[in-house]
Amino acid sequence: MESIYQHFRPDEKEFIDQVLTWKQYVKDAYAPELTDFLDPRMQRIVNTVIGNHGAVSVRAFGGYRESERKRMLLFPDYFSPDEDDFHLALFEVHYPAKFVSFEHKHVLGSLMALGLKREKFGDILIGEGRIQFFVAAELSDFIQMEFRQIGKTPVTLTKMQLGEAIGQQQRWLEKQATVSSLRLDAILSAVYNISRQKTRALIEHGLVKVNWKTVEDPAFQCEEGDTFSARGYGRSRLIRVEGKTKKEKWRMVAGILK
Known part of the structure; x- marks a missing residue:
């Protein structure tokens, strides 16, 4: 196992250990394991630790093709994952766009103020007067009940289909x-x-x-x-x-x- 740690930075050891724990669980239980949303660096670590030719495979999905933050699914050889297995939910925020404008940090700050970890939220999409965000599906009811404002501005939410995500092609x-x-x-x-x-x-x-x-x-x-x-x-x-x-x-x- 030392050889794995040598490929990464010392402060990433704890996360590597977590990935190894997930991998062992999939082997022992012969069942899939779904992570929270991971940033691209974490995704790279997971892909490196799991590899391409072992008994455990891994896929990543964040809700749309260009997503940055993604949930990752580790699974045994019999399992064939599809998008539903990543348990994602997409919400659109309705707010008075004629009178206020929000940046990524405002939306994220209001989500974090609900007391949830950053890993429970995926990408936040902002464009053309619209705001959307991805969240772990298991938190959908909580989010709909508790997310009522951004800053001091009241907002409402609508749950969307993943295919309705705002296009966010990064250049x-x-x-x-x-x-x-x-x-x-x-x-x-x-x-x-x-x-x-x-x-x-x-x-x-x-x-x-x-x-x-x-x-x-x-x-x-x-x-x-x-x-x-x-x-x-x-x-x-x-x-x-x-x-x-x-x-x-x-x-x-x-x-x-x-």
Whole structure:
């Protein structure tokens, strides 16, 4: 098992152990196991730990094709999953769009205020004066009863079919860069075209997240597939590390969410 941990960061050991527990349950019970909503980094860990050729298989689904947060289903060889097995519900929020506008953070904050964990909610979709969100189906009744407002604005909910989700095709603008190291401050400086000093200040003030977790160490070592968000600068991703130049600098390709 040590070889599995070596592929990931030390602070991910607890989640890897959880994945191994799920895997063992599926083997022992010969029955499927459904996770909560996982971010893309967690999904990558699950896929790596489970692999492609064992007695346990895994699928992911978040409600629509481009979903970012997904529930994952681990299952034995006899099982053939379909969308219903992921137990997802989609709600549309009705609010006075002519008078107020909401961002992702406002909707998420109001959902979290209900006392539920982030893992119980999937993507929040906002577009053309409409708001929708995915939730674990087992919480549908609770959500319909308790979700009454965003901030101080009263709202109502309608349960929708998954096929009625607002289209949310994400566009990533690729950017090539050369950096002196794969430190977090160096990566973000190159991606957002800001000074290392400014980048370090953002990180040390808790304004930067890596894979949806706040990181306050400028020397944090980044890897392919890492997703970043910096307050005021948006989201980006380290798509590829293409090796070193003759001057021992790293060539990389990053993506910036447009």
